[in-house]
Structure formats: C-alpha cells, structure tokens
Amino acid sequence: MSNPDRSLAAALFDTAIGPCAIAWSATGVVRFQLPEADEEATLTRVTRPHAGKTVYESGPTDDIIAKAIIRIRAHLAGDLDNLRWIPLDTSAIPEFHSKVYAITRTIDPGHTLSYGAIAHRVGAPNGSQAVGQAMGRNPIPLIIPCHRVLAADHALHGFSANGGVTTKERLLEIERTPGFGEPTLF
Incomplete structure (x- = not known):
C-alpha cells in the first residue's frame, strides 16, 4: 500500500446494505464506516481527522484495498468472508x-x-x-x-x-x- 505523504486515503462504495466507506494508511485499514443516513454522512464520518493525519477521498488505488472492497461487497450480499486477511493499521488504538x-x-x-x-x-x-x-x-x-x-x-x-x-x-x-x-x- 502506498501513501507517501503520510495522510490517509478513503473511498466510498455501494453495498447491499447501503453506502459504506473505508480509510487506509500505508500499513492498512484505519477506519471502516457502515452506512450512515446518506453517502455524504458516511464519507464525512470516515474522513474525519485520524491521529493528527488528514484523510482525503480517493479511489481504491491499492490492490489490497480494491480487493477488500470487492470482498466486503460480496460479504454483505451473503458470500461470506472472514475478512481477517485485510491488513489493519491499529497504531492509534489503545x-x-x-x-x-x-x-x-x-x-x-x-x-x-x-x-x-x-x-x-x-x-x-x-x-x-x-x-x-x-x-x-x-x-x-x-x-x-x-x-x-x-x-x-x-x-x-x-x-x-x-x-x-x-x-x-x-x-x-x-x-x-x-x-x-x-x-x-x-
């Protein structure tokens, strides 16, 4: 995963239960957002500042994030996946x-x-x-x-x-x- 400016990228995507959003760093996913009231609220919630870093909207430029979005969509449509293979960035978590x-x-x-x-x-x-x-x-x-x-x-x-x-x-x-x-x- 690449993110040379140390900021975080985020993407909004449709699923069977509504629009979800994901934010990631060079290490892995830092935030995931289940559907809020609308797409704007979902994206706003996932792009709020994280550990002093700016989160910006982007497309899933990393292959692993693109695959994660595909598998999350499938999971929420009933093609289940344990999603444990998705890398996480938990550096800001107690x-x-x-x-x-x-x-x-x-x-x-x-x-x-x-x-x-x-x-x-x-x-x-x-x-x-x-x-x-x-x-x-x-x-x-x-x-x-x-x-x-x-x-x-x-x-x-x-x-x-x-x-x-x-x-x-x-x-x-x-x-x-x-x-x-x-x-x-x-």
Whole structure:
C-alpha cells in the first residue's frame, strides 16, 4: 500500500446494505464506516481527522484495498468472508482495545462470543464492561466484527453504528448466525 505523504486515503462504495466507506494508511485499514443516513454522512464520518493525519477521498488505488472492497461487497450480499486477511493499521488504538479487537477478529461469520468470554480471553475476567466500551469505540466495524459480540443472554444490547441494534441484527442475519433472521414456530 502506498501513501507517501503520510495522510490517509478513503473511498466510498455501494453495498447491499447501503453506502459504506473505508480509510487506509500505508500499513492498512484505519477506519471502516457502515452506512450512515446518506453517502455524504458516511464519507464525512470516515474522513474525519485520524491521529493528527488528514484523510482525503480517493479511489481504491491499492490492490489490497480494491480487493477488500470487492470482498466486503460480496460479504454483505451473503458470500461470506472472514475478512481477517485485510491488513489493519491499529497504531492509534489503545493496547487493551487492540487485544479485544484481535480476539474479536477470530470470530467466524455465523458465530458469536459474549462480552464476558472476550474479557476472560484477554485476561480480564471481570472486564465485560470494558470489552463493551471497546466494542462501542471500534473504528473498523465489520472487519473487526464487533456485531458478533453479544451479551451473555444473547440479547442485542446496543450497537454504535447508525441504526443501532437493527443494524447489528441485520449483519448477523446476513451471516446466517443461528437465532437471527430465522423463522419462528410461534
């Protein structure tokens, strides 16, 4: 990935759930944006300043970003991909959050973990709330699949993306996660 001026590039692209946006550095993706109210809001949110760097709109000039956009589109259309191969630039993310995100990234589509299970795996067995706070601040949703993290009772409690828990539920339905989007008998 090339970005010689140390600024970040961003691209807006259509998906099955609406316009998404991605911002990247020479190292990897620094931000991903699920659809906001409209394209302008989505792009504005992904291009806000990041760690003192300017983010500008660009086309996906890097092959890996172009491939990421293609696979994200396919994923959101139901051709699932774990997206773990997409490189990330987490240099501006606090250490605890980075640990939480690394575990979250291991959750395959169609599967979930609880906040408590992630807290236990990062060595903070009483840290469910801290994990929840990290999920709420996730700058790279979908690629770091915070939507796959649920409360212990599998209930959907909050989601920071536009649309809240409705968006979270929709992503879980797309990924064919058991218990979401399935017809019920009663």
